[in-house]
Amino acid sequence: MDVAVTPPAIRCAGVEHTYPTFQERSARIAAGLRALGVEPGERIAIVMRNEPAHLEIAAGAARLGASAVPVNWHFRHDELRHVLGDSDSKVVFAHTDLVPGVAAALPERARLIEVPVPDGTAAACGFPPPPVTGDHPLLDSWLYGHPPLAEEAARRPSTVIYSSGTTGRPKGVLxxxxxxxxxxxxxxxxxxxxxxxxxxxxxxxxxxxxxxxxxxxxxxxxxxxxxxxxxxxxxxxxxxxxxxxxxxxxxxxxxxxxxxxxxxxxxxxxxxxxxxxxxxxxxxxxxxxxxxxxxxxxxPILREYYGGSETGAVTWCDSQEWLAHPGTVGRAEGTCSVVVLGPDGVALPTGRTGEVYIKPSDTWPQFTYLGDPAKRAAMEADRLPGYVTIGDIGHLDTDGYLYLSDRRNDLVISGGVNIYPAEIEGCLLALDGLRDAAVFGIPDEEFGEALAAHVEPEPGAALTTEDVRAHVADRLASYKVPRTVVFEERLPRDESGKLFKRRLREPYWAGRDRTI
Incomplete structure (x- = not known):
């Protein structure tokens, strides 16, 4: 089959839907959601791995004027209960193997639709396709029980993405x-x-x-x-x-x-x-x-952008720009803007490191956090209307290109000196035999915080604590050398590479005052 002349489709691990099929199924889902009492402005949740049905469900909700809430399918128990309840999801779609956990966390009066796991998806994820539970309506039989919803909402709702919860329970970006x-x-x-x-x-x-x-x-x-x-x-x-x-x-x-x-x-x-x-x-x-x-x-085909769930992309750079400004995450485009502020809320001069505030595009939709407008207000710059921070530290160069140092919550202050773990992690990733690294602050009686590095070696690598410390000492200032080095079989990352550093840091700070 000549891919170049094949009509566009949506596919995943052996399942492929043409656009007409996709649109018909999403229109039937919209009708099914309306029959279950979902109204425009309300929300439904999706606890599923990637597959075409995931996108069809989200598109069906949007057609009706409702928002889809894609939920991290690794969540368990209280995590699921929080997101499903906080989002007030009226209907929840879940893959078969995830149904028992979702059912136990289901909000009162919410409906559960079961989605069988496609064979290819199960194989890619390393488990045999589970048999359906038979306890809930199955997606295909349910959606084909409704004629396609002809009309479409005049304004399209966005999906509600829940933040990763690095400083507490995750919040939904609405x-x-x-x-x-x-x-x-x-x-x-x-x-x-x-x-x-x-x-x-x-x-x-x-x-x-x-x-x-x-x-x-x-x-x-x-x-x-x-x-x-x-x-x-x-x-x-x-x-x-x-x-x-x-x-x-x-x-x-x-x-x-x-x-x-x-x-x-x-x-x-x-x-x-x-x-x-x-x-x-x-x-x-x-x-x-x-x-x-x-x-x-x-x-030179790599392109990079910086922004957040709340703001969309704000800065961009292509390979040529990056090679001319190594380490940058780009320059503000269009009506977007970036400023770096000091602790007093005053803009810092070029080259000075501070908290990064960004202004989204004029056409980017306004946002808030579900059930937490105070968190939205706390992101705003006091003296610069329209600018918000998503918690990053960085600086601008003379050409307006932005460079990130680290996350504000990852910043380590040791003996009054600011240390940015991302720099040390990047250094460690260049060490032969080291697969992954996480650097963060741990309690220290004399300096307030000291550096710890949890590292994941390549299988068979014979690395030692001194190898790790010496590698950093040869390349960075002495105060950036981790005092504690812990070897892990595997660091806690999800499929997208998101590192759950909080899980590593929490035990060190249990019973102490640091904001995790």
Whole structure:
């Protein structure tokens, strides 16, 4: 089959739906939700891995004027109960193997729709397809019991993404619905900044419960792109899909770069990646040596942006800009703007490090947090209306390019000196035999905080604590050398590469006053 002339479709692990099929199914889902009493402005939840049905359910909710809440399917017990209850989800869709946990956390009067796990999705995730429970309506029989909903909401609600909860329970980001003109503007910017033509072929390897892949999927659908989803990221499978489907554009996170680069050279060279014209990354700092290596491999097709679930992308840079400004996350585009403020709320001069405040595009929808307007207000700059912070520390150069040092909550203050763990983590990732690293502050009686590094070695690597400390000491100032080094079999990351540093840090601070 010639992929180049095949009509665009949405596929994942052996399941493929054409756009007409996708639209019919989402319209039936919209009708089914209305029959269950879901009203415009309300919410439904999706506790599922990546697959076409995930996107169809979200599109069906939007057609009705309701918001979908993609839930991290790793959540258990209280985590699920919090998100489902806090979002006041009226209907919850869950993969079969996740149904028991979801049913136990289901809010009163909420309805549960069971979604069988496709064979390919189960295989990719490493388990046999589970038999359906038979306790709840099954997605296909339920949706085909309703005629497609002909009408569509005039304003499209956004998905409600729950923050990762690094400083407490996660909060849902609720953005204003957008009209047709706003959506068209967003799609045009998507085509421009992601360097993909209408009808082009894109690959989404990260979980749809994260903001970036979720928004990517929404805009790709609105732009009529051919969409390939991965149930979970696997480095060689990523290369195989690029070759097989002649993928032109993909959005990834830096951890995926690390895993791709660690494939043996002969494996990387086995696949034809010449169709790729744009690889976009965001969501976490990318160590400069990793980005250099990716550009050397794929060519100058890497593009990067910075922003948040709340603000959308605010800064952008392509490979040429990054090579001219190594380490940058880009420069504000269009009507977006960036300023770096000191503790007194006054803008800092070029090169000075402080808290980063960003102003979203004039066409980006306003946002708040479900049930917590005070948190939204606390993000705003007192003297700069329209500017908010998402908790990052950084500086601007003379050309207006932004450089991030770390997250505000990850900043370590040791003996009055500010230390940014991201710099040390990037240094450690260049150590042969080290697969992953997490650096953070732990209690210290003399200095207030000291540095700890939890590291994940490559299988078979004979690294020692002194190897780790010496590697940092040879490259960074002495006060940046971790005092404590702990070897872990595996650091706590999800499929998108998100590191749950809080899980590592909490035991050190139990019973103490630091905000985790």
């Amino acid at each position: 953005r204003d619905p957008v009209g047709a003109e706003q959506l068209a503007d967003a799609v045009a910017k998507f085509h421009e900044f992601f360097a993909v033509e209408p009808g082009g072929r894109t690959l989404i390897p990260a979980p749809l419960y994260h903001a970036s892949p979720s928004q990517h999927a929404v805009l790709a659908l609105a732009g009529g792109l051919d969409i390939t989803l991965m149930p979970r990221f696997d480095a060689e499978e990523f290369l195989r899909l690029v070759e097989h489907h002649r993928i032109q554009q993909a959005q990834v996170v830096p951890t995926m770069f690390v895993r791709l680069l660690r494939l043996p050279k002969d494996v990387r060279e086995r696949y034809d990646l010449s169709s790729l014209t744009s690889v976009v990354h965001a969501a976490a700092p990318c160590p400069p040596h990793i980005k250099h290596a990716m550009i050397d491999w794929l060519g």
